[in-house]
Amino acid sequence: MWKFIKKLFFILVIANILFIIFGIFFNPPITITQIGGLVKYGKLKRDYVSYDDMGNNIKRAVIASEDQLFFDHNGFDYKQIEKAIKKNDKKGKVVRGGSTISQQTAKNIFLWQGRSWFRKGLEAVYTFIIEKVWGKDIILERYLNSIEMGQGVFGIEAAAQYYYNKPAKDLTKSEAAWIAAVLPNPKKYDPKNPSAYLNKKHNWIMRQMNNIVLK
Secondary structure (H helix, E strand, O other), X not given: OXXXXXXXXXXXXXXXXXXXXXXXXXXXXXXXXXXXXHHHHOOOEEOOOOOHHHOHHHHHHHHHHHOOOOOOOOOOOHHHHHHHHHHHHHHOOOOOOOOOHHHHHHHHHHOOOOOOHHHHHHHHHHHHHHXXXXXXXXXXXXXXXXXXXXXXXXXXXXXXXHHHOOOHHHOOHHHHHHXXXXXXXXXXXXXXXXXXXXXXXXXXXXXXHOOOOOO
């Protein structure tokens, strides 16, 4: 039994190393979250595109919405994590997340959804590794190609076609901000039928986008 466990551990380590190296050059064939969306909604809309073909508006929009220090941190925004912990403790439940784009990428590519400490620990390990091995441009490209942006809709190209019938690179500033506004709860919010909260968030993202400089 012990030999089997060691062999299994060795296989898992090698598989993860190969998958991380694979991720430098290619988007994931499929993710656990995408499989979940396919099972739940009976559809899987996605269309991977290169970093250059995404257009700058959506890059600025998601950074403004999700992680304004993306280009400056090492994968973790400790101030935001501390704020999230304090707010969640005060409310007695999870009402705010402190995950960076790098952490979300690690979760979406390698792991599953959930809030267990075990998954968060694995997420931290993968985040550290991809920051060192992939770099910011690859992380942002993988993030924008894999993240859920609607019910069964994954990645910015599929989202742009789904919501606006156009490629991601042609999204206007406002359209990109609407798509970014549904994060991190695309199952609940719909830019085609925005709530008062979504309208407010969209306007805030539009203002914040003016401060985002892509590197």
